[in-house]
Amino acid sequence: xxxxxxxxxxxxxxxxxxxxxxxxxxxxxxxxxxxxxxxxxxxxxxxxxxxxxxxxxxxxxxxxxxxxxxxxxxxxxxxxxxxxxxxxxxxxxxxxxxxxxxxxxxxxxxxxxx
Amino acid sequence: xxxxxxxxxxxxxxxxxxxxxxxxxxxxxxxxxxxxxxxxxxxxxxxxxxxxxxxxxxxxxxxxxxxxxxxxxxxxxxxxxxxxxxxxxxxxxxxxxxxxxxxxxxxxxxxxxxxxxxxxxxxxxxxxxxxxxxxxxxxxxxxxxxxxxxxxxxxxxxxxxxxxxxxxxxxxxxxxxxxxxxxxxxxxxxxxxxxxxxxxxxxxxxxxxxxxxx
Numbered sequence: 001x002x003x004x005x006x007x008x009x010x011x012x013x014x015x016x017x018x019x020x021x022x023x024x025x026x027x028x029x030x031x032x033x034x035x036x037x038x039x040x041x042x043x044x045x046x047x048x049x050x051x052x053x054x055x056x057x058x059x060x061x062x063x064x065x066x067x068x069x070x071x072x073x074x075x076x077x078x079x080x081x082x083x084x085x086x087x088x089x090x091x092x093x094x095x096x097x098x099x100x101x102x103x104x105x106x107x108x109x110x111x112x113x114x
Numbered sequence: 115x116x117x118x119x120x121x122x123x124x125x126x127x128x129x130x131x132x133x134x135x136x137x138x139x140x141x142x143x144x145x146x147x148x149x150x151x152x153x154x155x156x157x158x159x160x161x162x163x164x165x166x167x168x169x170x171x172x173x174x175x176x177x178x179x180x181x182x183x184x185x186x187x188x189x190x191x192x193x194x195x196x197x198x199x200x201x202x203x204x205x206x207x208x209x210x211x212x213x214x215x216x217x218x219x220x221x222x223x224x225x226x227x228x229x230x231x232x233x234x235x236x237x238x239x240x241x242x243x244x245x246x247x248x249x250x251x252x253x254x255x256x257x258x259x260x261x262x263x264x265x266x267x268x269x270x271x272x273x274x275x276x277x278x279x280x281x282x283x284x285x286x287x288x289x290x291x292x293x294x295x296x297x298x299x300x301x302x303x304x305x306x307x308x309x310x311x312x313x314x315x316x317x318x319x320x321x322x323x324x325x326x327x328x
Contacts (some may be wrong), residue, residue: 009125
């Protein structure tokens with residue numbers, strides 16, 4: 001949702017890191033996007049490609065790795081993975097007291113710079 | 115050259131929200147972000163809450179709408195400090211809109227601030243304003259399938275108010291399903307069935323608010 005403003009922040013973080021470390025061109029940016037983060041990778045890519053024109057990231061490719069939603073059941077103490085974007089109940093025991101472990105990520109993990 | 119990073123894409127909004135949070139914390143103001151679909155009863159609930167709590171607690175309100183000042187006028191008639199934000203098109207309030215109006219409120223004499231967000235069950239869930247908690251209102255007339263259709267707001271909220279509960283005899287709505295599904299998404303959600311019209315549930319809601327700010 002509102003991927004354009006997220007793309008704007010992403011670009012800001014990338015440009016800031018590139019320049020502050022003394023580099024002048026970004027080749028690629030690796031991202032982790034959790035499936036429960038609310039961010040649609042395609043929409044983010046679209047926004048990023050529109051915004052990067054005229055910046056030192058204008059040739060940068062976005063490599064997006066989606067992180068699945070995993071949780072821990074506080075009842076049966078087992079971990080699980082789900083295809084959904086939210087956790088309703090534990091697939092092992094049906095318990096409803098679960099803690100989200102992964103799936104809300106929205107971060108840059110690596111950049112290729114020149 | 116590969117640069118290894120672990121940078122959260124902390125949006126500009128979150129940074130400003132943190133600034134708002136600090137302004138509120140420095141003054142001991144508890145902030146509730148009120149979210150619902152258009153017409154679920156946010157403003158009416160606020161009026162009812164003000165009538166119940168207004169004598170005991172110093173209240174303040176920020177109203178958010180795309181256009182118009184109706185809501186702020188209603189709050190103003192109850193003698194509570196209020197400021198109206200018109201987004202002019204944006205479907206949600208964001209942290210910068212809040213920080214822009216803080217000067218217009220007598221913050222030093224407010225203990226509890228309600229921010230009534232733009233009517234929308236989707237986008238407000240994702241834009242922090244600097245609030246302490248989010249409260250979602252779902253009116254009975256919206257149907258019992260809404261928690262599962264809009265999971266994020268139910269997961270993000272501290273409390274759910276099921277409003278217009280006085281209409282229950284006239285509707286085929288399964289209130290228990292609303293509560294069950296909402297609690298599946300968020301086991302620690304406080305749930306109140308309320309009617310601003312009859313006053314049902316309002317005292318429990320007000321009592322709970324008082325425990326948050328005591």
